[in-house]
């Protein structure tokens with residue numbers, strides 16, 4: 363069992379490693395933020411097939427829905443609200459093993475069970491968040507956090 367877990371974890375790390383290289387290659391020659399967010403959402407979804415992967419951008423003191431892959435989502439989220447607004451307020455990644463246990467979680471889809479939200483930080487300010495939802499409990503761990511923070515870091519230029 364321990365070995366199975368180890369293999370599964372290693373596999374995820376390898377997938378992220380390849381994904382990161384693909385993302386670097388794709389956005390190297392493109393400076394448009396929306397184009398890059400769209401392609402990053404697509405590449406993450408193609409690799410992991412999560413329920414929902416996308417970005418919200420900070421516009422006029424709110425998070426506004428940006429490029430995403432997956433079902434319909436809420437268009438705007440206020441500062442400090444939900445998992446996304448909390449990542450913005452606290453300027454740090456939120457790993458939520460069970461969304462029902464996160465006070466104030468905003469349920470865009472009733473199928474969502476766990477979630478990770480990573481802030482995109484530019485010169486000390488959160489400019490966007492990368493949000494991923496899973497249909498399974500406890501999907502995200504430190505491996506996801508590590509790689510998704512690295513991916514979000516590409517967008518701070």
Ligand code: SME
Nearest residue numbers: 435444445446467468470
């Ligand atoms: N669950 C998020 C809202 C965004 S959707 O998951 C796409 C939240 O609590 O902020």
